[in-house]
Amino acid sequence: MSGVRTLVLGGSGLIGAHVVDVLRERGHAAVTAGRSAGDHRLDVRSATAEQLRAVLAGCDGVVMATRTDEQRPLPKPVYPALRRDMVEPVVRLFAAARAEGVSSGVLMGSYYTYFDRLHPEWRLAERHPYVRCRLEQAREGRAAGVPVAVLELPFVFGRAGDRLPNWAGPLDRWARSRFPLTAPPGGTAVTTARHVAEAAVDALESRSDADIPVADENLTWAEMIGRIAAAAGRPRAVRRLPAAVVRAALRGGGAVQRASRKESGVDPSHLAGLLLAELFVEPVTGRPVDAAIRESFSSR
Incomplete structure (x- = not known):
């Protein structure tokens, strides 16, 4: 696969912008679409099949790099709203892609689906509507053929212009403040926007239909927060937060949501089990992430 044309939905975002760069570096043409920027103005969540076919015309590949805020509380039940925003657009997109003769696609997903396969006893899809929708995205998107x-x-570091990880702002303010830094037990896999983009273009070029976990390093939460503080110019020790405190705080958050008749895609009542686990992906690439952490949190 060389010199082909790919539509990147969310091409002005953090990951999408890097995907566009890698496509062009490898000699491919990239066309972008987004709600507020891009070659085409298009909201994939509400776009019709006809609108999707129009922007896919002449394309050989498509990358969906739009994002979903799984933490935002919505009126109960949250699943129908998440399915409408996450799953149904994917179904329409890949039906349109097949009709236009597109030969390969990439979805940006979550490592929660990796852990759902690895640890079925965690019952992630049952407990978290966001994970359920991620699994349905893949299954129903592939059904188009x-x-x-x-x-x-996992956590993705880096920047593209003024685009940063959506979770970077609160962590940046905390890291620069005079408040103590604390972290629970457990940890997470991390990667960079550039490495995600390279994996996406590799998948397009090979016409992969696989579930592909992307991870460069596995860090404890304390290690990750410590590196962020150093990048922000306020290096200091990170104190251990007792697991019992984390469980109590998240149970309280779940109770508040239930009292307000709201839900989020990741249920706070069951989130402690994730935060306190080692959300590590194996194998990791071993590629360094420090430069991308500095891009995300250094003084701007």
Whole structure:
């Protein structure tokens, strides 16, 4: 696969912008679409099949790099709203892609689906509507018959212009403050936007239909927060937060949501089990992430 044309939905975002760069570096043409920027103005969540076919015309590949805020509380039940925003657009997109002769696609997913396969006893899809929708995205998107690779992403560091990880702002303010830094037990896999983009283009070029976990390093929460503080110019020790405190705080958050008749895609009542676990992906690439952490949190 060389010199082909790919539509990147969310091409002005953090990951999408890097995907566009890698495509062009490898000699491919990239067309972008997004709600507020891009070659085409298009909200994939509400776009019709006809609108999707129009922007896919002449394309050989498609990458969906839009994002979903799984933490935002919504009126109960949250699942129908998440399915409408996450799953139904994917179904329409890949049906349109097949009709236009698109030969490969990539979805940006979550490493929660990796852990759902690895640890079925965690019952992630049952407990968290967001994880359920991620699994349905992959299954129903592939049903159209186009090879679709799903990149299962952990925390992603980096920047593209003024685009930063959506969770970077609160952590940046905390790291620069005079408040103590604390972290629970457990940890997470991490990667960079550039490495995600390279994995996406690799998948397009090979017409992969695999679930592909992407991870460069596994860090404890204390290690990650410590590196962020150093990048922000306020290096200091990170104190251990007792697991019991984490469980109590998240149970309280779940109770508040229930009292307000709201839900989020990741249920706070069951989130402690994730935060206190080692959300580590194996194998990791071993590629360094420090430069991308500095891009995300250094003084701007």
